Amino acid sequence: MVTIPYPNILLDALEIGVMIVDENFDVRYWNQWLEINTTIAASDIIGKNLRSFYPQIDYHVFARKIRTTLRLNSPTFYDASLQNRFIEIPRTKITTSLLRNMQLQVTISPYVPEESLVMVSIYDISDLHELKLTQQSQMHKIAELNAELHRDKMIIDANLLIAKIDTECRILEVTRAFVEFFGYPEADVVGHRLGFVFGEEELDFDPVHIREAIKRRQRWSGEVKAILSGGERVWFDAVVTPLSEEGECPGYTVIFHDISDKKRIELLSITDPLTKLFNRHKFNEVFEKMILRRHWDNARTFGLIIADIDHFKRVNDTYGHQSGDRVLMSVAQTISETIRTGDVLARWGGEEFVCLLPDVDLAKTQYVAEKIRKAVEELHPEEVGSVTASFGVSVYVPGDTQESLVSRADSALYRAKTNGRNRVESHQP
Amino acid sequence: MEQREFSEDHLDILRELMNIAMGNATASIADLLQAFGKMHIPKILISDMEGLHEYIRSAIPDNQRHYVTKQLFGGFFSGEFLFVISEESALNLGHHLYDVTQPSDGDILDAVVELTNILSATIISRLTEELNTKVQFFVPSTDLIAGNDLISPEDLLNYHSIIIINTRMEFQNHNINGQIFILTKDEMIDSLKALIDRKLEELYA
Structure with missing residues (x-):
């Protein structure tokens, strides 16, 4: 075993406080760190009792800890919480900290057990302690933010x-x-x-x-x-x-x-409340968009059908307006079931319906109108017995406006009416 | 929880060594703190972190606050010594050690640290002495924790395989009860196995 010739030099070089005391608290060694930080010179304290310098220490506890250390031949520790349980040492380090006394960590280790001597090591853990406090405060803030986040998440999740x-x-x-x-x-x-x-x-x-x-x-x-x-x-x-x-x-x-x-x-703003078909306003909007499409020409065109229920005034006068409304609904449903999905059907007003058929020629438009005419004829509404409609048909020609196309279909309808009703007439320029 | 990697022989030896260590701790506490009590036969389990959580939940009631002292020890065999004592027991301990009617928070903390010191020093030192190895003890830290969520999330990441050695300590005259957990992880299981193997060789040589 190597004997270190100058152990006091080693102890003085340490950046911690070291004192050696016996079971009666008589000081046997007081290192340089303690001299500097407590302003008690080693020559003043060595050989004297610690009680004279630090009467505030709980010597009952200290004695018990020394006894435990010596008996177990193992280090014991003071609690390193904020409350100082050992001696008070002012902080000499220039710092912005508000901590006036050092936060100490105190370890009592066996030194020479047979002579009942222990070594008390004092570590300045103020920086670490403050870091811990800062960390705790940040963790607290993080916890608060997390709680807020969780609350927001719950609100989002629920709503x-x-x-x-x-x-x-x-x-x-x-x-x-x-x-x-x-x-x-x-x-x-x-x-x-x-x-x-x-x-x-x-x-x-x-x-x-x-x-x-x-x-x-x-x-x-x-x-x-x-x-x-x-x-x-x-x-x-x-x-x-x-x-x-x-x-x-x-x-x-x-x-x-x-x-x-x-x-x-x-939907209410574009729908006829009775028949649930598009209203005139919506139809005009769609019609205008269709006219404005650039791809129409003589070969590729679209058709317009105007349908008018024959003698509808008589239905209203004879069977009442409620029966008239039911006839209007049945006719609307029949037309809508007869045309294609992409065709546009609307109630034009009163007992008149209009239908736009994209990508069809005159013959096809006439065919569809005839199909509708037959379907209406076969309706036989319960109270009214029979109902028919007249149809005016026209197809788009280059240069047509909404008005010109409607005007042609309208005059065809007029002809259908004058030619005996329940028929399809067409008018092309 | 499966007893991973440890044979029944290993566990038997470990149980035996722990019994010796517990006896030693009880004697030391009686001598040093004038408190006479008993330690229950320790339970030894090898678990993962989830298992530890589950185990702690079943062992520690969640309706009270506990002083939880954690002390690391290092060496060829290293780990963490965890001493859990209810707030009421800690108050009784503080009252017993400081001989005052109303011990301060500092008194209670110090008393808990002191008891942990004795427990860890006697149990771990005796265990490692039996296994012919040495350990160094680090400064313990104590926290007052509500419920039984004793392991912090950052500690959860530190452990994978854990040896749980758990016992109950009772000082009926003083109404002081505590639970001890010794936790070690992964590679320490191999170290402990190697130490026990050596011990087995010694015993059967």
Whole structure:
């Protein structure tokens, strides 16, 4: 074993306080760090009792700790909490800290157990302690922010219809509000494609725009229609946003806003309340757009049919207005069932209906009008017995305006009326 | 929880060594703190972090506050010594050690640290002495924790495989009860196995 010749030099070189005391608290060694930081010179304290210098120490506890250290031949520790349990040492380090006394960590180690000597090591852990306090305060702030975030997340989860989807439009995650609104169990939604949940096959919901936006990794917003689990059809404003704008984009969020009420109001403004067909205002709008399409010419054209129920005034006068309304509804339904999906049908006013047929010639328009005429003739409404209608037909020619086309169909209708009603007449320039 | 990698022989030796260490701790506490009590036979389990969580939840009631003292020890065999004592027991301990009716928070903390010191020094030192190795003790830290969520999230990341050695300590005259957990992780399981193997060789040589 090597004996160190000058152990005091070693102890004085340490950047911690070291004192050696016996069971009676007589000081045997007081290192340089303690001299500097306590301003008690080693020569003043060595050989004297610690009680004379530090009467505030709980010597009952200190004695017990010394005894434990010596008996177990193992170090014991003072609690290093804010309350100083050993001696007070003022902080001499120039710092912005408000801590006036050092935060100490005190370890009592066996020194020479057979002589009942222990070594008390004193570490200044003020910086560490302050760091811990700062960390605690930051953790507290983080906890508060997390709580706030959690609250916001709960609000979003409970109130907003949000789905997280992957690049294949497959649903990865949905909010509670989404699940509750659609009425499907979460397990039936997550993992399925958005279109499937929206009743893509039944509705004209077209996720093409969403798919294209996803392909381009761009934001998209628009209106989509969906079917709830109970069968109710609803309209949504949907906003698709990539989860990350830069680099890899693992998915998208789709935020839905129920606009069914808005859609209902919108529908009311363009619909005839009795027949549920487009009203004249909406028809004019569609008609104008159709005229403005540039691809019409002599070879490619569209047809217009104006239908007028024959002797409708007589129906109203004889059977009453309610019966008249029922006849109007039946005729509207019959026409709408007879024409194609892409044709545009509207109530023009009173007992008159108009129908635009894209991409048809005069013969085809006449054929459709004749088909409608027969269907109306076969209606036989319960109270009225029989009902017929007269039809005026015309097709677009280059240079036509809305007025010129309507005027021709109208004069054809007039001819049908004067030629005996329940017939189709056409008029071309 | 499966007893991974440890054979029954290993566990038997470890149980035996722990019994010796616990006896030693009880004697030391009686001698140094004038508190006479008993230690229950320790349970030894090898678990993962989730298992530890589950174990602590079942061992520690969640309806009271506990002083939780954690003391790391290092060496060829290293780990963490965890001493859990209810607030009420800690108050009784503070009252017993400081001989005052109303011990201060500092008194209670110091008393808990002191008891932990004795427990860790006697149990771990005796265990490692039996296994012919040495450990160094680090400064313990004590926190008052509500409920039984004793392991912080950052500690969760530190452990993978854990040896849980758990015992109950009772000082009925003073109404002081505590739970001891000795946690070590991953590579320490191999170290402990190697030490036990050496011990087995010694015993059967």
